[in-house]
Amino acid sequence: MLSELLQGTDAGGLLVIQDSVNYPGRHLLKSFINAALNREEVVHVIGFEISETELKDGLKRSLTERLHFHNAFTDPLGWTDHPAFTVHQFNLEDLTHVVKQTSHSKPATLVIDSLSLVLRHVSAPAVCRTLQQLKKGDAVRSIISLLHADIHQRGTVGSICHLATSIITVAPGLKGDEAVAKITKRLKSGKVMQDEEVFSIKDDFTVIVQGKPNHTGPRQDDPEELETDPTANLTFNLRLSDTEREAKEKLALPFVFSKEKKTALLHSGPGSGRILYEPDANDDYDEEDPDDDLDV
Template sequence: MLGDLVKGREKSVLILIEDSVEEPGRGLVSCFLLSLCQRMDEIHVVTFDPKSQSMLKVVPAEAQAKIIHHNCQNDFLKWKQSAGLGLDSDLPKEIAAKGNPNKDRKIAMVIDSLSSLLLFRPVPYTCQTLHKLSDSNVMGASVEQIVVLVHHDLHDAGSLALIEHTASTVIRTSPTQSGGHEFCCNILHKKISGKITRINEHFNISDQLEIENLTELKAVIDTTPQQPTVQVDPAANLTFNLSLTDQEKRARSQVKLPYTYDQDRIDATLNKSVVEGKIFYQPDEADDFDEEDPDDDLDV
């Protein structure tokens, strides 16, 4: 799965790479950048971290003309009042303004890293920015792919969940569980058909920044034979007996319950003669009956 995503054989518009201090993911971002240089007409690289400058050095000389660098790290908070991109800049508008006006070109973006924007801007604003960056109408060209790096150990789970909901693919680096591999990642990929794929893969990154020795991490199945469980009788240690003997079961089955109809009761009910009914009323002592005419004093 990871190899197809890097090479572009598996389509994904917004790829979110989540790394940490223990498992850095900038090398994986560089692999995506080199692959995009071979497939795209224009690549916008937005850098927020000082270390992300080293990623631009891996781009070959023949592909440097495709790279448009947007430096947001020099004065991100606008303390120096410089003219570069900063916290208050409209990122989609700035990227679209520096691009080629040809609408038939295929463009891609690499953002390193989104953590700076998440730390100083609300999460909904960041999600809206990513949505605008992937909109071809806003960017003025066909946006094929956006690769975003975020440091998940700097943010809470709720903020990451909103960003992951926006992305079509989430790649999170994790500790390797194989001695022959240097890296491991957990991939959540949402296909165009709506199918969601989850997979864990081990891999290495070569000196040419290519994915190699890709191996899927299978779930370990416990093959240890299970000991048979002993059924415990809950009525074993009681002071009274809850079970019935065969004779008691037969006696119970012969008891006629008051709410059931056997054949004798059915015949008696059907053959019972119908007589005329009468109503008898016996007043109580508390009943107050006035035998006098209440309208006797009226001149009618």
């Protein structure tokens, strides 16, 4: 599935690459940029965390002619008199102006490196609203963004991922040059596809998919996912021994009727009593209106 996403066949989507301090996702982000340039697409990069020189390092010079870098790295908060691009310009109007200022007829691919710095200074609802407007607009063909998931609250990450059509969560692999990609892709039909693949990135940012990860080895649990046993430090025992469990299973509960008792209650035998009522002359009873005596 990672190879299909790199081919960029789906237009009008939002792809989010989630990384953490354990494995950075910027090399995979540059692989997507390299793949888009090889398809002769125009790519606009809003660079908040790295410079233009660092972004273009390793990319072919012939391809970078269609790569437009918008410097939000030097002054992301607009402290100087003439900032190139700031986090406060992360809105539909300014982003559309930035993309359309170049003379290209086809919609471009917009790359945001990264959303994490924007989310530190702009509210999550405002960022989500801008991303949704860009998805529905005609200014960009697709949006690719890097998100450092471990520095945000889960609700913020969930809001961004809820808008995404594809999510790639990267983690380190068993070998030094390998990584694991957990992929979630939402189809237009509403179906959700998930996959997990081992990949490596070459020096020219070509992605090599090596297959499925091997889960037979010892699993490294995330410390946040480990749950403590609430019964570990109790002064009494909540668990039953085999003898106690056997005695419990043999115990007849008072509200559970045996088969013989059910039969005796449902089928009355000889000598059982019945209540018969015969109205007398003083009873004011009307068969056509049984509730006639009620004051309603």
